[in-house]
Amino acid sequence: MEPSIHTSGRAKTIRSWVLLYFDSLYSWAFYKTSNKESAEDLVQETFLVALKSFDQFEGKSTPKSWLFGILRHKITDYHRQKYKDPSIAILTTIENGSDALFDKLFNVHGEWNPGESPQPWQEETVHLLDDPDFNTTLQDCMKKLPLKWFSAVQLKFLEEKKPEQVCQELGVTPTNYWQIIHRAKLQLRKCLQINWFNG
Numbered sequence: 001m002e003p004s005i006h007t008s009g010r011a012k013t014i015r016s017w018v019l020l021y022f023d024s025l026y027s028w029a030f031y032k033t034s035n036k037e038s039a040e041d042l043v044q045e046t047f048l049v050a051l052k053s054f055d056q057f058e059g060k061s062t063p064k065s066w067l068f069g070i071l072r073h074k075i076t077d078y079h080r081q082k083y084k085d086p087s088i089a090i091l092t093t094i095e096n097g098s099d100a101l102f103d104k105l106f107n108v109h110g111e112w113n114p115g116e117s118p119q120p121w122q123e124e125t126v127h128l129l130d131d132p133d134f135n136t137t138l139q140d141c142m143k144k145l146p147l148k149w150f151s152a153v154q155l156k157f158l159e160e161k162k163p164e165q166v167c168q169e170l171g172v173t174p175t176n177y178w179q180i181i182h183r184a185k186l187q188l189r190k191c192l193q194i195n196w197f198n199g
Contacts, residue, residue, distance in 0.1 A: 010054045018047055021064050025071055032075045032158055034139040042078060046071045072159070079154050080169060134196060141191035148172070149184040156181060 025046060029039035049070050050057070057066050142150055151170055155161040161169070167177050 010051065014047060014051045014054070017050070017063050017067065021067055024064070025067060028068070029071060029075060031135060031139075032154075033078065034143065038078065042071060042074045045074050049074075076155075076159055079151060079159070137192065137196045138188075141188050141195065144191060145184055145187060149180050149187070152177065152180045153184050153188070 022043060025043045026039055029042045030036065033039050033042070046067055050067060057063070061069075142153060145153065148170060152166055152172075155166045155169060156163070163174065163177055166172075167174055170177070172180065
């Protein structure tokens, strides 16, 4: 009798957490994946893990923090699998063709071409990540990155992985990693300049 009571209480608690935290978790998952179905699946998986490992929740953190910790792991696994699955195409450019952008931005001496140097952005840009429309534009720009670049940016800036961890997960050398990050940032900045700041 005791186990069923325990299980029932656990399920009741998880159901209350679903009502309280689903929207926050979903918003975060959608921001990380830009995919409605994937975000919903990740949040559902998060609650399933929480139900199965409920005994590990010791109350040292808030339920919300604990759930977000589970979700972060799920999102990391999602991007790792996405990178390893060549059938998932998120690209509108190919990696080898990305040099065209680099050539457009810089001359043979590595200097900015006329009219291509970064323009200063307004001070309120520090709060742009709170703007849903900007986040949509940012995600659209990220989808235009080559797959390896996209994964590197996700892992470094959104998952806050250390460079050596990103290198290990993507199977690249430190030199290649920094080149990828540098070129990805240039392409993202150019895309945002066109589609947001000059839009």
